[in-house]
Amino acid sequence: MGDRTPTIVGIGLSDYPRTPHLDALAHHGLAIRRALDDSGVQKADIDGLLCFGSYGIDDAVTMAEILGITYNFLDGTFAGGTVFEYYVQHAAAAIEHGDCDTVLITYGSDLLSKQGRTLGTQLYSSGSRQGGPLQFEMPYGSPLVSGYALAARRHMHQYGTTSEQLARVAVDMRSNAAVNPLAMYREPLTVDDVLASRMISDPLHMLDCCVISDGGGAIIMTTAERAVDLQQTPVYIRGAATAQTHWNISSMPDFTVTAAARSGPVAFEKAGVTVADVDILMLYDSFTITVLLLLEDLGFCQKGEGGSFLDANRLTYNGDLPTNTDGGGLSSCHPGMRGIFLLIESVRQLRGQAGPAQVPEAEIAVACGSGGQLSCMGAVVLGKERS
Amino acid sequence: MRADTPVEGRILPLPNSSTKPFWDATARGELVVQWCEQCQEAQFHPGPLCRTCGTEPGWKVTSGRGSIYTYTIVHQSRTPPFDQLVPYIVAMVDLDEGPRMMTNVIGCAVDDVRVGMRVEVAFAAEVEGIALPFWQPVAAGDT
Numbered sequence: 001m002g003d004r005t006p007t008i009v010g011i012g013l014s015d016y017p018r019t020p021h022l023d024a025l026a027h028h029g030l031a032i033r034r035a036l037d038d039s040g041v042q043k044a045d046i047d048g049l050l051c052f053g054s055y056g057i058d059d060a061v062t063m064a065e066i067l068g069i070t071y072n073f074l075d076g077t078f079a080g081g082t083v084f085e086y087y088v089q090h091a092a093a094a095i096e097h098g099d100c101d102t103v104l105i106t107y108g109s110d111l112l113s114k115q116g117r118t119l120g121t122q123l124y125s126s127g128s129r130q131g132g133p134l135q136f137e138m139p140y141g142s143p144l145v146s147g148y149a150l151a152a153r154r155h156m157h158q159y160g161t162t163s164e165q166l167a168r169v170a171v172d173m174r175s176n177a178a179v180n181p182l183a184m185y186r187e188p189l190t191v192d193d194v195l196a197s198r199m200i201s202d203p204l205h206m207l208d209c210c211v212i213s214d215g216g217g218a219i220i221m222t223t224a225e226r227a228v229d230l231q232q233t234p235v236y237i238r239g240a241a242t243a244q245t246h247w248n249i250s251s252m253p254d255f256t257v258t259a260a261a262r263s264g265p266v267a268f269e270k271a272g273v274t275v276a277d278v279d280i281l282m283l284y285d286s287f288t289i290t291v292l293l294l295l296e297d298l299g300f301c302q303k304g305e306g307g308s309f310l311d312a313n314r315l316t317y318n319g320d321l322p323t324n325t326d327g328g329g330l331s332s333c334h335p336g337m338r339g340i341f342l343l344i345e346s347v348r349q350l351r352g353q354a355g356p357a358q359v360p361e362a363e364i365a366v367a368c369g370s371g372g373q374l375s376c377m378g379a380v381v382l383g384k385e386r387s
Numbered sequence: 388m389r390a391d392t393p394v395e396g397r398i399l400p401l402p403n404s405s406t407k408p409f410w411d412a413t414a415r416g417e418l419v420v421q422w423c424e425q426c427q428e429a430q431f432h433p434g435p436l437c438r439t440c441g442t443e444p445g446w447k448v449t450s451g452r453g454s455i456y457t458y459t460i461v462h463q464s465r466t467p468p469f470d471q472l473v474p475y476i477v478a479m480v481d482l483d484e485g486p487r488m489m490t491n492v493i494g495c496a497v498d499d500v501r502v503g504m505r506v507e508v509a510f511a512a513e514v515e516g517i518a519l520p521f522w523q524p525v526a527a528g529d530t
Contacts, residue, residue, distance in 0.1 A: 123469070125398045135401060135402070136431075139400065140490055141397070141464055142461070142477040143464055143465070146461055154457035199460075201477075202459055202460035202474075203459075250432075250479065250488065250489040
C-alpha cells in the first residue's frame with residue numbers, strides 16, 4: 001500500500017458576498033467545479049462525499065444523487081458551522097484506513113439573498129410549540145446573538161474583559177478585509193466605531209456580530225501518494241480533533257470555556273506542534289467574543305487573559321498573530337456556516353496563494369470552527385510539510 | 388408567586404415524556420428538577436436518564452430561589468411578540484439546588500440587573516395549559 005497520509009489537494013470558493021443570481025445548489029456546483037479545476041482531480045475519481053445537505057435538502061444521500069457521486073464513504077454529520085473541521089477529521093481517518101481515496105467536502109448557501117440578515121435576531125422554531133431541550137429556551141425569546149452575549153457578559157464579570165477589548169477583534173478583521181477585494185466591508189474601522197454601533201444584545205454591538213452573506217466552498221482531499229500527480233503542492237492534515245460541550249446554549253456547562261479547550265490540545269498534540277509554531281490562525285468569528293474564547297481555549301493565552309492578549313497583539317495579516325486573513329466572518333463572508341472558509345484560506349496561505357494578505361513563509365495553519373452556540377469545536381492543524 | 392408579564396404569542400413548550408412532570412409541576416405552582424439518588428445530584432433540563440450515571444432519575448421540588456449567573460439585555464429581536472417587548476432581559480439562573488435555567492428576569496429595570504443578583508421564581512398564568520416560570524429579584528432584606 002502506498003503513502004496514505006491525508007492531504008488537501010483542491011480548494012474552490014464560489015462567489016461572495018452578494019450573489020442573488022445563485023441559489024445554494026449553484027454555490028455547491030460552482031465551488032466544486034473550481035476545486036476540480038484547482039486540483040486536476042477528475043470528478044469520476046471522487047469516491048467519498050462529506051456534506052450535510054444544502055438549504056431545503058437535509059441529507060447527504062440526496063446530495064450524492066444531485067452531485068453524481070459514486071461513493072465508498074459517505075458522511076452527513078451535522079455540527080453547525082464547524083462541521084467542515086469535523087469532515088476533515090472523518091475524511092482523514094477514512095483515507096488513512098483505505099475506505100476511500102479521494103473525497104469531496106462541499107458547502108453552498110444563499111442565506112443573504114434568500115433570508116436577509118435574520119439569522120442572529122430571529123427565533124427559529126417549526127411552529128407555535130417547541131419540543132426538545134429548546135422548549136426551555138424558546139419561550140424566553142433568546143435569539144442566536146443573545147447566547148454569545150450571555151457568554152461575553154459572564155467573561156466580563158469573571159475576568160474584567162471590556163467591550164473595547166472585544167472591539168479590537170472587529171477592528172483587526174476589518175484591516176484584513178481591506179486587502180480582500182471580495183470582502184463585504186472594507187472601509188477602516190475603529191474601536192469607537194464598534195462601540196458606537198447600535199446595541200443588539202448587550203454587551204454585543206452590531207459590529208461585534210459577523211456579516212450575513214452568500215457563499216460556498218469545496219475541498220478535495222486524497223492520499224499523499226495520489227497528490228504527487230496532481231496540480232497543486234499538497235497541504236497535509238497534521239492533526240484534527242472535535243469536541244462538544246452542549247448543543248443548546250442554556251446547557252453550556254461554563255459560559256467562559258468552550259470545547260476547543262479539549263479539541264485544540266488534541267489536534268496540536270497529533271500534529272506535533274505548539275501554539276508557538278502557528279503561522280496562520282483561522283478562528284470562527286461569528287462574534288468578537290468567539291475569537292477571544294478560542295484564543296484562550298486553544299492556549300494562545302491563559303483563561304481569562306484574552307482581553308489583555310487583544311490589547312497587546314494585533315491579529316492582522318501583517319501583525320503579531322495573523323488571524324482570519326481573508327477578513328473573517330466579521331467583515332468578509334459568513335453565509336451561515338463559515339467553517340469551510342477557515343480551511344480554504346489556510347490552504348491558500350500555506351500554498352503562498354493568499355495575495356496581498358499572504359503571510360511570508362507560512363508553514364503551519366490552524367483552523368478552529370465553532371458550531372451551534374459555542375457548542376461544537378472542530379480543530380484542524382494543517383502543514384506545508386508532513387509531520 | 389404570580390409573574391406579571393405577557394405570555395401571549397410566545398412559542399410554548401411541547402412537553403415529552405421526560406419534561407411533562409416539569410410542566411405539570413409549574414401548573415401546580417412548583418418548580419421541580421430531576422434528582423439522581425445514585426449521584427445525589429439535581430439535573431435540568433429533564434431527560435430520559437441521568438446524564439452522569441445513566442440511571443433513571445426521580446424528581447425534587449426546589450426552593451424556587453437562585454442567583455443570576457449571566458444575563459443579556461436584548462435590544463433587537465425580530466420574532467413576535469419579542470419585537471414588541473425590547474429591551475428585555477434574558478438570563479441564566481443558577482438554582483440553589485445546582486442546575487441552571489434560562490429565563491426572562493421580570494420586575495427589574497434592565498439597567499438594574501446584575502450577575503449574582505438573588506432571584507426567585509414566579510409563574511405566569513397558564514396559557515394553553517402551560518405555566519411558564521419567570522424569575523424576579525427577591526424582596527428587599529430577603530435572600
